[in-house]
Structure formats: structure tokens, C-alpha cells
Amino acid sequence: MNTRWEIGSLGAASGEKIKGYLTLPSIEEKLPAFMINGSEEGPRVLVLGGIHGCEYTSIDAAQKVGTSLEPAYVKGKVIVLPIANPASFYARSIYVHPRDNKNLNRMFPGNQDGTDAERLAYWLNELVFKKVDYIVDLHGGDMIEALVPFSIYHVTKNEKILAASKEMASLFDIEYVIGSSGQVPGSTYGCAAEQGIPAIIAEAGQQGILSEEDSVLLQNGVKNILVSLGVLEGEVRRSDSNYISVFDWYRSDFKGLWYPAVLIGDAVKKGQILGKLTNEFGETVKEIVSDTEGVVLFLVSSLAINDNDPLLAVGA
Missing domain, CATH: 2.40.50.100 (RNA polymerase II/Efflux pump adaptor protein, barrel-sandwich hybrid domain)
Structure with missing residues (x-):
């Protein structure tokens, strides 16, 4: 039977959707969050945006996914953190956390007693990543990056996690799908995969410009993944992918x-x-x-x- 779902300071009853702020120990900023607890059982999915604060298209996409999901149509549970690094977002800080100049997406699984980015990574991993079954992390070109849309999964020795992650990465209408063998240490998707959680990054949008077209691309990809996992009803859409190793x-x-x-x-x-x-x-x-x-x-x-x-x- 589906019951109340709690993550950190937030909780949603069965069949409930809440909007609120996730507070994390030793973290100054509060993270805006959507929690959707469906009325039927199913997987628990995390959707992230804003790990890098100036990747605006991915932040917009995550926010719109959170806004659009309703518990009556969800089998399982979804938590969306559209601005996972608020300090970087409001400081307009490219790549790094403004207080320690460290790239959050190189810090996972983090350090409880470390610098700002290390602590944020630690608590996200401990209180959020470890409470879900799948992770979709949305990114794009930072304020000084031009970018071709692509998705990434981590090549782990766990073949089940590897296959699930590769499948998720293939469900965006994106040509290039990368199997990354640790070229990006400390990443969200690599950390999660090594802990037995299928996870991917999808990248679209660039140069600090909010692109509605690329936002829709990311939104549709997330919803396609949710369909593939049985969280949403519908038919899974597939497109040809160019797999890169x-x-x-x-x-x-x-x-x-x-x-x-x-x-x-x-x-x-x-x-x-x-x-x-x-x-x-x-x-x-x-x-x-x-x-x-x-x-x-x-x-x-x-x-x-x-x-x-x-x-x-x-x-x-």
C-alpha cells in the first residue's frame, strides 16, 4: 500500500503533490522541490536541474516537469529539484560554487565536513540519491559553452545498472549517447551508478540562453523515461542514437x-x-x-x- 513519502525535511501523502523547500544540514540555501506521491505503487525517481547554476534551459525543463506532473497520473513517486545549487544560480557563477570555487558535479559523493560544494554533494547523496531508484540529471552548455545535445551514462561493472542507465540515456530525442568510463569523476550519474542506482545526464541548451525548444526536448525526454519505467502511462518513443565510447x-x-x-x-x-x-x-x-x-x-x-x-x- 502506498504511504507517506519523506525525503529530508519534505513529505507527501499518498496521492498528494507538494511544493516546498528542501533543507539540508549545514547548507545555507533551501532547495525548491516538487514531490509527487502517486496513488499507486511504482518506482521512485529523482529529476535534477541546476547542479550548474547557469545552465538555464535545464533548470527551466526540470521546473516545468515538476509543474506538469500530477499524482492522479503517477504510479510511484517523483521528486524534482530544479535548482539543486541555488548559490551558484543566484550568483550567476559558471561551473563552480561561488563560496569555494569547486564544481559540484565533480564532488560526489561529497564530504560531510568539507567545503560548501562538498557538503552539498554529501547531503544530496545521503538524503536524496539514496532514497530513489532512478536519477535523471538535466544539464546544458554553461554560460560560456556552446553545445550539441547529448546524454551520458556511466559504464559500471554492474551490468544491470549499466543496461538500465544506457536505456534511460537513449530515450531522449538526442543523437549522441555517451558511455562514460570515469572521464568525469565525482559526477552525479557516476556516483549514483556505483551505488546501484541507474542514472544519467542529458545536456541541451547553451551559453546561458534559455531555449524553449531545448527545454521541451529535455522535458519530453524525462517524460519518455517515466513512461518507460511505468510511472506514466503511454507509449515509449525511440529514435536513432549514435553511441559514443x-x-x-x-x-x-x-x-x-x-x-x-x-x-x-x-x-x-x-x-x-x-x-x-x-x-x-x-x-x-x-x-x-x-x-x-x-x-x-x-x-x-x-x-x-x-x-x-x-x-x-x-x-x-
């Missing part, structure tokens, strides 16, 4: 200026020049050369580049 990141190793020589979606060859880094006098310090043959999935569009900033990624 290599996610090749390139980073700067000094502070300077970045001049990309490719565009998002470009096919590139091994040995091709992807761009150049110059000093403040316009003198080329380093050319970035592709290690693989593949497609440019995201590209930093900022002229200003700091040491260890990402430049672009090639999927192969």
Missing part, C-alpha cells in the same frame, strides 16, 4: 586567450588542430590537436581562459 576532454594549462578552430557538431580527424591558445600579446603559446577522430560535442566560447579551464570535448 570515448569522451575526450581538452583543457588549458595556462591563463590566456582561446581561439577555437572548429564548431560544435564538426567532425574532426586525429591530428587536426582544434584551436590555439595565445598570450595577452596575441602570440600563439600552444595549439590544441585532436587525439581522436570524432565529433565536437561542446566548445568553450569565451576568449578569456584560465589555467585548467575546459576548452572543448570530442566524442568518438
Whole structure:
């Protein structure tokens, strides 16, 4: 029998939907949340947005998913956290938490006694991730990133979790589906998968611009996953996917200026020049050369580049 569902400071009775703020120990900000407790039993699903505070399209998509779901049509339970990192959202802070300059999506499973981002990761994992059966984390190009839509699942040794995650990642109307073998340590989806929870990231939207088209793409993908899990009624929609096993990141190793020589979606060859880094006098310090043959999935569009900033990624 379906009963009251509680996550942290929030709770919803059977057949109830609530809107409220999730409070987490030692976390200053309160996280807006939708909780939908269906009147029938079914899986427990978490939908995240705003792990990175300037990925606005994904935040909008998560919020609209939370707004649209009604318990009368839900078998199971869904919690939506559309702004999972409010400090970064309101500070308009790209990549990192504004108080410790750490990337939340590299901090999981976190540290109870750590810095702001480490504590937020810890409590999200302990109080939310571990209370659900599936996780869908929505992302997009940050304020200085151009991006081709893609989804990612973690390649774990647990074949059941691997298969479930890959299936979820394939249910967006997105061409590129990446099986990531730990190239992004400390991520939501990797941490969850290693704990036995099928999880994915889906990315659409870019450069701090709210795209209604890409928001709808993400919303439809989330609902398609919910249909596939039996949470919502309907027919699962499938599209052709290009499965990618290599996610090749390139980073700067000094502070300077970045001049990309490719565009998002470009096919590139091994040995091709992807761009150049110059000093403040316009003198080329380093050319970035592709290690693989593949497609440019995201590209930093900022002229200003700091040491260890990402430049672009090639999927192969």
C-alpha cells in the first residue's frame, strides 16, 4: 500500500503533490522541490536541474516537469529539484560554487565536513540519491559553452545498472549517447551508478540562453523515461542514437586567450588542430590537436581562459 513519502525535511501523502523547500544540514540555501506521491505503487525517481547554476534551459525543463506532473497520473513517486545549487544560480557563477570555487558535479559523493560544494554533494547523496531508484540529471552548455545535445551514462561493472542507465540515456530525442568510463569523476550519474542506482545526464541548451525548444526536448525526454519505467502511462518513443565510447576532454594549462578552430557538431580527424591558445600579446603559446577522430560535442566560447579551464570535448 502506498504511504507517506519523506525525503529530508519534505513529505507527501499518498496521492498528494507538494511544493516546498528542501533543507539540508549545514547548507545555507533551501532547495525548491516538487514531490509527487502517486496513488499507486511504482518506482521512485529523482529529476535534477541546476547542479550548474547557469545552465538555464535545464533548470527551466526540470521546473516545468515538476509543474506538469500530477499524482492522479503517477504510479510511484517523483521528486524534482530544479535548482539543486541555488548559490551558484543566484550568483550567476559558471561551473563552480561561488563560496569555494569547486564544481559540484565533480564532488560526489561529497564530504560531510568539507567545503560548501562538498557538503552539498554529501547531503544530496545521503538524503536524496539514496532514497530513489532512478536519477535523471538535466544539464546544458554553461554560460560560456556552446553545445550539441547529448546524454551520458556511466559504464559500471554492474551490468544491470549499466543496461538500465544506457536505456534511460537513449530515450531522449538526442543523437549522441555517451558511455562514460570515469572521464568525469565525482559526477552525479557516476556516483549514483556505483551505488546501484541507474542514472544519467542529458545536456541541451547553451551559453546561458534559455531555449524553449531545448527545454521541451529535455522535458519530453524525462517524460519518455517515466513512461518507460511505468510511472506514466503511454507509449515509449525511440529514435536513432549514435553511441559514443570515448569522451575526450581538452583543457588549458595556462591563463590566456582561446581561439577555437572548429564548431560544435564538426567532425574532426586525429591530428587536426582544434584551436590555439595565445598570450595577452596575441602570440600563439600552444595549439590544441585532436587525439581522436570524432565529433565536437561542446566548445568553450569565451576568449578569456584560465589555467585548467575546459576548452572543448570530442566524442568518438
